[in-house]
Amino acid sequence: MAQKKQKSEVAKLDAGYGDVLSSMVELLEEARRTSARAVNSIMTATYWEIGRRIVELEQGGEKRAEYGKVLVERLASDLTSRFGRGFSKRNLAYMRTFFLLWPIVQTVSAKSATKNLQTPSENSPTSPAELPIVTGEQLTSLASIAERFPLPWSHYVKLLSLDDEKARKFYEAEALHGGWSVRQLDRQIGSKFYERTLLSKNKANMLQKGTEPQPGDLVTPEEQIKDPFVLEFLDLKDEYSENDLEDALIHKLEDFLLELGSDFTFVGRQKRLRIGDEWYRIDLLFFHRRLRCLVVIDLKIGKFTHADAGQMHMYLNYAAEHWTHDGENPPVGLILCAEKDAAVAHYSLEGLPNKVMASEYKLALPEEKLLEEQLERTKRAIETQASSNEK
Template sequence: MALTANNGEYGALLNQISGAFSQGQTQAARAVNDVLTDTYWQVGRHIVEFEQAGQQRAVYGKALLEELAKDLKLRHGRGFSRSNLSHMRQFFLRYPDFSICEKASHKLSWSHYVELLKLDDDLERQFYEKQTIAEAWSVPELKRQKNSQLFLRLAASKDKAGVLQLAQQGQLIEQPTDLLREPYVFEFLKIPEPHQVSETQLETLLCDHLQPFLLELGKGFTFVGRQYRINVGGTHYRVDLVFYHRILRRFVLIDLKLGEVQHHDIGQMNLYLGYFAAEENTEGDQPPVGIILSRQKDELLVEYATYGMNSQLFVQQYQLYLPDRETLRAELERVMWEAGR
């Protein structure tokens, strides 16, 4: 009998060997990363301790890294540019307890740390470190979230205690309000600011860029469908986008609006929520969440239109370009300053 992957016993053996090899490759790559990252921390330590040994050595400054880069490249080849040595030095300064606290379980690559080292603010850097580990961000994903000012967008809406918790623990998803961001940023669609798109075009673009869209929504979202059809009293309705949040165990319904949200938009979303709670939820599901995403919103209108509603219905803004970092930074500093008075 010929040995093929379709043969039961032989196929099982093939899968076992393939699985063991893949697991070994993963473990080997992780081990290499652990050793490499720890080595770079040690290099940074040696440089800093040399600089701190006396005033004469401290004045070497930039010249020290240039000389080291030249001599180390002669001995070991690539990998010891002045830029890399600068990162290693900074790595030790930013993470002085790295070898003690984190050596047992390195969860980030050296490339991740290089991106984190570009952040001067300790709270901001801690947040992105914790969030990268929690959501297993790749380096490009980390870069995108940094560029979109995720930390500042989340922190600007919190009090001082909330900001500190965000930096120390990352974004914890424990209740529907933890899902929200203000504003949501869709710069990955690359739509020029003056250009106008229809709601259907915007929906199509978001679905065509589902991976970055899910990254912007946050951890735990799984895509269910677009233009999700429901029937209420013989009338057909369509929800723009439907997701299921596996952490909160509830449906998340999203409606897109190009202009300002009107009261009837809120009423329609409330109808969707009622339908999903009664007809789509199964055992173990929590009440659904509704998010209306719009370019503008009137806070007072939203307050009055949602008066008395017990459902988890939110109106949030989105924008097609990156937010103003300085404005967000100023808002965060205001929150921290007022709390410290």
């Protein structure tokens, strides 16, 4: 009798348990989203205020340009020493520019902002200078400043890359109106959505299509709470650090290149070299049998920059002088960048003696797109595995 009663209670639990679990999952995901928004809001307000103070200090200096440069360098050093990541000269420059481009802000609804901006033209919405002035007394707390910036800091960083004020206003309003993730904003900027809308005969239809997210645009609550900007602001270490990710990617990419066929022969990993008084490490070094040349691979966690290209050029010069044997062809470089939302592969062929050899190299080496896809798949697999290990 007791066993029948127990089975009945289990059956009742099973019948209603799915709904209970589902409701709790929704609750926790919403809590994470709300937490991420709250942190982002205060973070954005803080960075705007830091930018304001930097500008005020610069204006107080006798030689403004020179004083401003020294000021930012000193602040970057002292704030990094005190608070950790997130206060490099570059980031402080972002904050300064953020204040200058959004010096006076008025609260507008997403609806009214988009209404003003949905047809880009010379009759653009009001410029910041025409908005009512906000006095220091009104901005008595970070919370009151935060109310004036409805988008996350990552969105404003993307908007800072735009020189055209009208385009900036357009994307800001559309991101707010459509609830765009930073990935969607980045994609729309990259696809010239503003310019395409400007030229479109049916602007309303174009804007409607722009609100539709693509599969890669969606950001999970877990990703929101682990946003690198948030982790930097709170001085929290991501459970799977960049060094861990880089090491794992190097091992996986080594296996991938060896599996492509017999052309790639492994030479070394984290190979040290000394240039002047500085020591450097090359992530991976292969020999390509068909091309008869060394392949220098440098992996970066972040966006591809001109500095990366310059460093690779230095590596190739060293490899050509010290590691290349008689009868071998000049070395080739491969820069792989595991960005936050994408992967970039870039061959460095500038050191080759002629275009014919460069063409031969390109035909024999794996296509950059193939490498980008593999790098992105590998990165996501590693991050998923790391996330699973935490549970």
